[in-house]
Amino acid sequence: MEEHSNSSNAKERAQSNSSAEPRTEEAKAHHYDASKYQRPSVTVDVVIMSLRQKDLQVLLIKRRSWPFEGMWAIPGGFVNFDESLEDAAKRELQEETGVQDVYLEQLYTFGDPGRDPRTRVITVVYFVLLDSERLQVRAASDAADVSWFSVYDLPPLAFDHEKVLNYTLNRLRGKLDYTTIAFNLLPEQFTLRELQRVYEMILHKKLDKRNFRKKILATGILEDTGAKKMEGTHRPARLYRFNPAAEHKL
Amino acid sequence: MEEHSNSSNAKERAQSNSSAEPRTEEAKAHHYDASKYQRPSVTVDVVIMSLRQKDLQVLLIKRRSWPFEGMWAIPGGFVNFDESLEDAAKRELQEETGVQDVYLEQLYTFGDPGRDPRTRVITVVYFVLLDSERLQVRAASDAADVSWFSVYDLPPLAFDHEKVLNYTLNRLRGKLDYTTIAFNLLPEQFTLRELQRVYEMILHKKLDKRNFRKKILATGILEDTGAKKMEGTHRPARLYRFNPAAEHKL
DNA sequence: TAAATAGTGTCTATTAGACATTATCTA
DNA sequence: TAGATAATGTCTAATAGACACTATTTA
Numbered sequence: 168m169e170e171h172s173n174s175s176n177a178k179e180r181a182q183s184n185s186s187a188e189p190r191t192e193e194a195k196a197h198h199y200d201a202s203k204y205q206r207p208s209v210t211v212d213v214v215i216m217s218l219r220q221k222d223l224q225v226l227l228i229k230r231r232s233w234p235f236e237g238m239w240a241i242p243g244g245f246v247n248f249d250e251s252l253e254d255a256a257k258r259e260l261q262e263e264t265g266v267q268d269v270y271l272e273q274l275y276t277f278g279d280p281g282r283d284p285r286t287r288v289i290t291v292v293y294f295v296l297l298d299s300e301r302l303q304v305r306a307a308s309d310a311a312d313v314s315w316f317s318v319y320d321l322p323p324l325a326f327d328h329e330k331v332l333n334y335t336l337n338r339l340r341g342k343l344d345y346t347t348i349a350f351n352l353l354p355e356q357f358t359l360r361e362l363q364r365v366y367e368m369i370l371h372k373k374l375d376k377r378n379f380r381k382k383i384l385a386t387g388i389l390e391d392t393g394a395k396k397m398e399g400t401h402r403p404a405r406l407y408r409f410n411p412a413a414e415h416k417l
Numbered sequence: 418m419e420e421h422s423n424s425s426n427a428k429e430r431a432q433s434n435s436s437a438e439p440r441t442e443e444a445k446a447h448h449y450d451a452s453k454y455q456r457p458s459v460t461v462d463v464v465i466m467s468l469r470q471k472d473l474q475v476l477l478i479k480r481r482s483w484p485f486e487g488m489w490a491i492p493g494g495f496v497n498f499d500e501s502l503e504d505a506a507k508r509e510l511q512e513e514t515g516v517q518d519v520y521l522e523q524l525y526t527f528g529d530p531g532r533d534p535r536t537r538v539i540t541v542v543y544f545v546l547l548d549s550e551r552l553q554v555r556a557a558s559d560a561a562d563v564s565w566f567s568v569y570d571l572p573p574l575a576f577d578h579e580k581v582l583n584y585t586l587n588r589l590r591g592k593l594d595y596t597t598i599a600f601n602l603l604p605e606q607f608t609l610r611e612l613q614r615v616y617e618m619i620l621h622k623k624l625d626k627r628n629f630r631k632k633i634l635a636t637g638i639l640e641d642t643g644a645k646k647m648e649g650t651h652r653p654a655r656l657y658r659f660n661p662a663a664e665h666k667l
Numbered sequence: 668t669a670a671a672t673a674g675t676g677t678c679t680a681t682t683a684g685a686c687a688t689t690a691t692c693t694a
Numbered sequence: 695t696a697g698a699t700a701a702t703g704t705c706t707a708a709t710a711g712a713c714a715c716t717a718t719t720t721a
Contacts, residue, residue, distance in 0.1 A: 205498050206456045209528075209539055248455050248537055252528035276526040276541050278459075278502040287498055289459055289541075291526050360700075377702070378684060401698040402691035610673075627675070628711060651671040652718035674717070682709070690701070 207278070207287040211255040212243030214274065214294035214335045215264060217302050218352050222317045223368040225332060226263060227324070229312035234284045235325030239316070241332075243290065256293040263313065270296040270351035274335055282326060294335045296351035319371065339369050347388060347417055350409045358396050358404035359383065386416045457528070457537040461505040462493030464524065464544035464585045465514060467552050468602050472567045473618040475582060476513060477574070479562035484534045485575030489566070491582075493540065506543040513563065520546040520601035524585055532576060544585045546601035569621065589619050597638060597667055600659045608646050608654035609633065636666045 215226040227239040242263050246255040256271055271293055278289035316322060318332060342348045349365045363379050383389060389407040397403040465476040477489040492513045496505040506521055521543055528539035566572060568582060592598045599615045613629050633639060639657040647653035 207459050207496065207498060209457050209459060246457065246528070246539075248457060249530050251530060252526065252539070273525065276502065276523065278496070278541065280499050280501060289496070289502070289539075291528065291539075358700085375684070375686085376700090377686080380701080381703090382683085397692075399698065400693040400696095402693095402700045404700055608673085625711070625713085626673090627713085630674080631676090632710085647719075649671065650669095650720040652673045652720095654673055668721105670721090671719085672717100673719095675715085676713105678712090680709100680711085682707100684707085685705090686703105688702085690699100692698085692700095694695105694697090 205287070207289045209246045210243050210288055210290045211246055211252055211259060212241045212290050212292045212331070213256050213259045213263075214241055214292065214332065215260060215297065216294065216318070216335070216339075216352070217297040217315075218299045218365065218368070219302065219315055221364060221368075223319070223352075224315040225318050225321075227314060227316055227322070228263075229314070230325055231312065238325040239314075239322045239328075240325035241292075241328045243292075246291075252291050253293070256291075256295075260295055264297070264302075266297060266301050269301075270348070272338075274331075274338060277331070292331055292335075294338070296348070298352055298354045300354040336369070343369055345417060347409065347411075347414055356392055356394065356396075356406040356408055358406060359389075360404060362407075386413070388413045388416055455537070457539045459496045460493050460538055460540045461496055461502055461509060462491045462540050462542045462581070463506050463509045463513075464491055464542065464582065465510060465547065466544065466568070466585070466589075466602070467547040467565075468549045468615065468618070469552065469565055471614065471618075473569070473602075474565040475568050475571075477564060477566055477572070478513075479564070480575055481562065488575040489564075489572045489578075490575035491542075491578045492563075496541075502541050503543070506541075506545075510545055514547070514552075516547060516551050519551075520598070522588075524581075524588060527581070542581055542584075544588070546598070548602055548604045550604040586619070593619055595667060597659065597664055606642055606644065606646075606656040606658055608656060609639075610654060612657075637663045638667055 217224055217226075226242065228242045230236055230238055230240050242259055244255070244259055244262075246252060250258070252273070253271065257267065260269065260271070261267060274292040274294050276289065276291045280287050282288070318336060321329065321332065324332070339348065343366060349362065349369065352365050353361060359380050360376075362383065363374055363376065366379070367374055388410055390410045392406045392408050394406040395403040396406050467474055467476075476492065478492050480486055480488055480490050492509055494505070494509055494512075496502060500508070502523070503521065507517065510519065510521070511517060524542040524544050526539065526541045530537050532538070568586060571579065571582065574582070589598065593616060599612065599619065602615050603611060609630050610626075612633065613624055613626065616629065617624055638660055640660045642656045642658050644656040645653040646656050
């Protein structure tokens, strides 16, 4: 389980921050010599997940330089000296997507020496769940080297970001039935079918419609908005809203 | 949620490692001025828990200097430049207790600026579960400023180590019924009553004897050693052993 | 034989899962 | 009225929890 700084922003700073790391294997020897005088760098990576095209997707960045040049990576960057870890994660998120006020959770800290060939890096990984509506607003800003991928159909990833994504998925799955974490992937109002799709995408398996609705409605965490969602040539679906007052019931 | 380095070992290095932090509030101003040239310190703290005197206890260290002088704290220290986080945690454990090969799990990383008045510190917290037998071996080595406390009867703690301990307890509770984490607090062979006590201490409530035994035995994770534990003037109890092959059944 | 803890079973309520039909809307 | 998705209930199996007595050992 490894990874490291990789947004364009982070890469720039990697150059200036550590007295210019040479991009050769000699870098390693250099650092070992100086190890007693050096401190590890601390970075924050942010796994940004959302629902796009009825798919659970993650935002990745294409690396433009060594190491892992040309491969896709989880966005991240250095933590400023006087900035909290969570603030650093929010800053990354803002830089990559422009959104704020989202669900943000610390996932795990990866710190094995040697996982980044440039220097010793300790990375605190956070993950973010974005609802699909906010995302549409920013869809246009996607650059060529930033792209969304289905979590179930990933390109080759830099560092061991594949493990980080698996770890994220497992965390999500584990929390699915005793928290309201899934609601963070939906806009304020949603249909039961949409909620079911979120569960199905995270668990990566089909759920029984009747049992799902029965169980969710029994908890009382949803309240009927009275509104209906009409789309296509069929019966419209009720729109529900999450009722935070009943969060404890899940 | 905060904390920081506090073993005697860590404290010594705190002096030499950060160009001698003055023990006054001026320290803060100094660091802010220099913030763009500085990196956070990275420390590892280790919550060491064990069963002692039929109680769930945690190992704490009395601080000998500012900040929080005289208060009790979770042991910890700096991460060496070429040492993994887990190795740093194991080293701390070894220094404090002399034991090795124990259950070790990363808990959470605390990194808010200002939680340590000396400098910016990012602390990765691990927790360790020790079985009671190993502990007895080392009981004699306890120094005056190292002591065990019941997790349900703690002294005033330095930093916000109280929150860290609560966090640890919650993690333990959460994992209790879908992992075999509790077994790490017991020696290789144990009676069902002893196992029940572990669950009761972690959950901090009484469990029904029949239901508990029924449930545990139904999983098949225990195997009867054939041996019995006789103590006191009453019927001896069967000794069981954890069967790792059946771990998935829990 | 008294004291102390080990060891055991039943009944009930709740929950999880399998499963198929009717309702309502638009084109 | 055809096509499409929404909405709904029953039965069964498994699980969780309440609850009290007998078994075995030593002093």
